Amino acid sequence: xSKEIMELSELTDLxxxxxxxxxxxxxxxxxxxxxxxxxxxxxxxxxxxxxxxATALISLDIENNQLTELxxxxxxxxxxxxxxxxxxxxxxxxxxxxxxxxxxxxYMATNGLVILPDAIGEVTTxxxxxxxxxxxxxxxxxxxxxxxxxxxxxxxxxxxxxxxNIGKCTSLLRLDISRNQLEKLPETIDGFTLLSxxxxxxxxxxxxxxxxxALTNLTELSxxxxxxxxxxxxxxxxxxxxxxxxxGNELT
Numbered sequence: 001x002s003k004e005i006m007e008l009s010e011l012t013d014l015x016x017x018x019x020x021x022x023x024x025x026x027x028x029x030x031x032x033x034x035x036x037x038x039x040x041x042x043x044x045x046x047x048x049x050x051x052x053x054a055t056a057l058i059s060l061d062i063e064n065n066q067l068t069e070l071x072x073x074x075x076x077x078x079x080x081x082x083x084x085x086x087x088x089x090x091x092x093x094x095x096x097x098x099x100x101x102x103x104x105x106x107y108m109a110t111n112g113l114v115i116l117p118d119a120i121g122e123v124t125t126x127x128x129x130x131x132x133x134x135x136x137x138x139x140x141x142x143x144x145x146x147x148x149x150x151x152x153x154x155x156x157x158x159x160x161x162x163x164x165n166i167g168k169c170t171s172l173l174r175l176d177i178s179r180n181q182l183e184k185l186p187e188t189i190d191g192f193t194l195l196s197x198x199x200x201x202x203x204x205x206x207x208x209x210x211x212x213x214a215l216t217n218l219t220e221l222s223x224x225x226x227x228x229x230x231x232x233x234x235x236x237x238x239x240x241x242x243x244x245x246x247x248g249n250e251l252t
Contacts, residue, residue, distance in 0.1 A: 006030055017041050017061070029053040040064055052076040063087055063107070075099025086110055098122035109133050109153070121145040132156050144168035155179045155199065167191030178202050178222065190214035201225050201245065213237035224248050
């Protein structure tokens with residue numbers, strides 16, 4: 001990318017997606033008005049240090065590159081609302097993510113995350129959080145602080161259990177925890193009274209808590225490929241359920 005592009009100080013929208021870019025000139029401090037930046041589908045292995053000087057950024061798309069880390073001072077991007085980092089090799093979220101007080105959408109699917117930092121619980125503006133296909137083994141207690149969260153995608157990780165206070169995510173509409181190693185669900189799921197879609201397929205569930213019956217707005221419930229031998233009677237309370245998948249269990 002030519003350095004001249006980085007001299008265009010009036011730019012508000014810069015789309016460099018789907019090229020063969022390996023590096024970007026470290027001149028983002030010149031782009032004080034830049035609000036929308038897409039670097040999606042390139043060959044980037046790192047981001048320029050000055051990227052976090054572009055403090056007007058509202059949307060940053062770095063999907064489908066070869067990035068292994070995010071800037072330590074990511075929190076400087078205080079106006080950021082959408083951050084798309086899908087399909088990279090990022091292994092950790094910087095704790096400064098807690099400073100992104102306007103972030104509503106975070107997409108981190110298909111990376112190398114093992115740990116989700118407690119700081120995620122401070123991003124209380126989040127509406128959509130996608131962490132599919134990583135290596136996450138547990139969720140931090142702070143997840144319960146995300147009371148505005150509507151979409152939570154955790155499929156394809158290594159979760160064995162959910163923290164009790166996940167039930168405080170009372171705005172959830174869609175929850176996907178498929179393809180994990182869950183052996184049970186917390187009784188606090190009765191907090192998900194707005195939930196319409198719950199995907200629990202391909203886990204190791206042997207039973208469901210009676211509290212499943214509190215999810216009276218459910219329209220889709222996927223429980224296929226578990227180890228369920230029976231269902232609680234309270235499942236009869238799910239009067240809005242239009243789709244129920246139970247194939248591949250141990251029901252008799």
